[in-house]
Amino acid sequence: MAHITEKDLWAEHDGIRVYGRLRVPDAAAPLPAVICSPFFSGDHETAGEWAAPLAEAGIVTCAIDFFGGTPHSRSGGRTTEMSVCTQAADLSAMLDVVRALPEVDSDRVYLLGQSQGGFVSTMVADERPADVAGLFLLYPALVIHDDAVERFGAPENVPETYEMWVELGRRYAVDAMSWDPFEHMSYPGPVRIWQGDADPLVPLAYAERAARTYTNAELEVVHDAGHGFYGIRKRRILAQIVASIAGA
Numbered sequence: 001m002a003h004i005t006e007k008d009l010w011a012e013h014d015g016i017r018v019y020g021r022l023r024v025p026d027a028a029a030p031l032p033a034v035i036c037s038p039f040f041s042g043d044h045e046t047a048g049e050w051a052a053p054l055a056e057a058g059i060v061t062c063a064i065d066f067f068g069g070t071p072h073s074r075s076g077g078r079t080t081e082m083s084v085c086t087q088a089a090d091l092s093a094m095l096d097v098v099r100a101l102p103e104v105d106s107d108r109v110y111l112l113g114q115s116q117g118g119f120v121s122t123m124v125a126d127e128r129p130a131d132v133a134g135l136f137l138l139y140p141a142l143v144i145h146d147d148a149v150e151r152f153g154a155p156e157n158v159p160e161t162y163e164m165w166v167e168l169g170r171r172y173a174v175d176a177m178s179w180d181p182f183e184h185m186s187y188p189g190p191v192r193i194w195q196g197d198a199d200p201l202v203p204l205a206y207a208e209r210a211a212r213t214y215t216n217a218e219l220e221v222v223h224d225a226g227h228g229f230y231g232i233r234k235r236r237i238l239a240q241i242v243a244s245i246a247g248a
């Protein structure tokens with residue numbers, strides 16, 4: 001197990017400062033890196049539950065706090081200001097910072113996303129394919145677009161604020177409606193998807209469609225798993241991610 005140095009990392013865009021928790025293993029540089037994006041209402045600590053063991057395996061990791069991602073986000077902002085588009089801008093800015101770190105091999109920077117963080121990671125990979133070495137999507141919430149359309153029908157029907165676990169602003173639904181992820185899956189690099197077949201929030205059909213749509217995707221169905229992976233399942237997926245990076 002490598003010795004890990006942890007420190008704060010900041011990225012900036014559009015007047016916003018985005019926080020990340022950087023973990024750097026004590027190993028010969030340059031190293032591969034993984035930027036870990038949390039689920040809806042998650043933060044750098046929840047993303048860190050994946051980032052920390054990857055760092056222990058010798059990979060530089062950055063666990064991101066999205067602007068407005070939670071009421072206590074270190075990046076500031078209110079949940080009513082957050083959307084998949086603002087989070088994609090946050091992640092893209094952090095990608096620039098991580099790729100420029102002296103410890104990091106800029107050609108081996110991967111994106112890992114949980115749930116909404118997975119949706120956002122697909123957005124950045126679509127926009128910046130040359131800068132992303134691969135995608136690791138954990139129960140990705142590719143249902144977000146369809147859910148917004150089903151909920152409101154059209155942008156003009158979205159109220160200024162509404163509740164969905166936390167208070168959201170109009171921008172959240174409008175931006176979700178504007179980005180159908182299946183129309184933006186041009187990323188040609190390797191994509192690994194893990195999806196539970198007992199997920200109450202994201203039907204398995206979304207992951208299956210993504211695996212068919214990407215040109216270089218592999219889907220693993222995690223039997224009897226819900227919206228999240230824990231224990232032995234999580235350890236097995238982490239080992240698969242480490243092996244995938246080592247073999248690239």
